[in-house]
Amino acid sequence: MDNTPAARTVPCPTCGGDSVFSPANRFRPFCSGRCRQIDLGAWATEEFRVPSEAPPEDAAYGDPRREDG
Numbered sequence: 001m002d003n004t005p006a007a008r009t010v011p012c013p014t015c016g017g018d019s020v021f022s023p024a025n026r027f028r029p030f031c032s033g034r035c036r037q038i039d040l041g042a043w044a045t046e047e048f049r050v051p052s053e054a055p056p057e058d059a060a061y062g063d064p065r066r067e068d069g
Helices: 033-044
Strands: 008-011 018-021
Touching: none
Parallel strands: none
Antiparallel strands: 008 018
């Protein structure tokens, strides 16, 4: 009897196709190197961003050490 768990298949975050989520897939969670590069490019061009609140109008921008306190 083989105790090796079956590889789980998940949707690729880029194309939505099947992607094997196991150490055998060096591109995981992506299905291919191409999808991984597309995702990286989206982050590099700021197509994807981490949401954050805008600082108050009177807040100093940049280095927090330069803020008046």
